[in-house]
Amino acid sequence: TRVAVLISGRGSNMAALIEAAKAPGYPAEIVAVLSNRPDAKGLELARAAGLHAEAVDHKAFSSREEFEAALEARLEVHVADIVALAGFMRLMTPSFVERWAGRMINIHPALLPAFKGLHTHERALAAGVRLHGCTVHYVTPGMDEGPIIAQAAVPVLAGDTADVLGARVLAAEHRLYPAALARVARGEAPIVAGRVAITGEDL
Numbered sequence: 488t489r490v491a492v493l494i495s496g497r498g499s500n501m502a503a504l505i506e507a508a509k510a511p512g513y514p515a516e517i518v519a520v521l522s523n524r525p526d527a528k529g530l531e532l533a534r535a536a537g538l539h540a541e542a543v544d545h546k547a548f549s550s551r552e553e554f555e556a557a558l559e560a561r562l563e564v565h566v567a568d569i570v571a572l573a574g575f576m577r578l579m580t581p582s583f584v585e586r587w588a589g590r591m592i593n594i595h596p597a598l599l600p601a602f603k604g605l606h607t608h609e610r611a612l613a614a615g616v617r618l619h620g621c622t623v624h625y626v627t628p629g630m631d632e633g634p635i636i637a638q639a640a641v642p643v644l645a646g647d648t649a650d651v652l653g654a655r656v657l658a659a660e661h662r663l664y665p666a667a668l669a670r671v672a673r674g675e676a677p678i679v680a681g682r683v684a685i686t687g688e689d690l
């Protein structure tokens with residue numbers, strides 16, 4: 488299974504996917520890393536890992552549709568089967584999302600459906616939740632709304648700041664995303680009636 492990873496920044500989840508994909512028997516191969524920001528640190532990380540990494544700068548296009556057409560063309564060149572969003576900060580049009588339905592996944596730093604959107608760690612602290620975490624889900628047109636593939640929970644501890652809590656969540660993301668991608672690549676995360684059927688052990 489050929490996977491393209493889309494990033495906008497640091498790329499630590501991308502790096503976790505690249506590392507996991509090196510293991511013998513891992514069911515997916517990372518064939519390209521694409522960033523909508525030319526200055527994304529993750530592009531350098533990906534190149535250092537020997538991967539093909541390139542920017543498709545959204546600012547170079549006059550509309551979302553043209554940007555996505557360029558992205559789509561790169562995905563075709565690399566013959567991607569699955570698109571994995573990893574800190575990719577552009578909303579996609581419904582038509583792009585529909586074209587990749589069931590083949591595009593995202594990681595979100597909260598236990599969905601709680602805390603969709605940005606600043607999830609600040610909002611988790613403000614809400615006083617005792618458990619926080621991360622979610623890998625299929626991408627659908629509604630932001631952070633697609634069928635949930637896998638989740639990992641972490642405790643919220645006394646004295647946590649958003650940064651400390653965020654680091655705890657990020658460590659969980661780096662374990663969860665490779666495991667969830669493997670499940671998708673193996674066909675073990677089928678969408679049935681709008682939800683991912685639970686087929687195996689919890690991740």
Ligand code: GRF
Binds near residue numbers: 496501573574575660
């Ligand atoms: C992660 O917290 C991810 O869940 C969110 O954006 C952040 C990206 O970090 N979608 P990185 O670029 O993978 O380091």
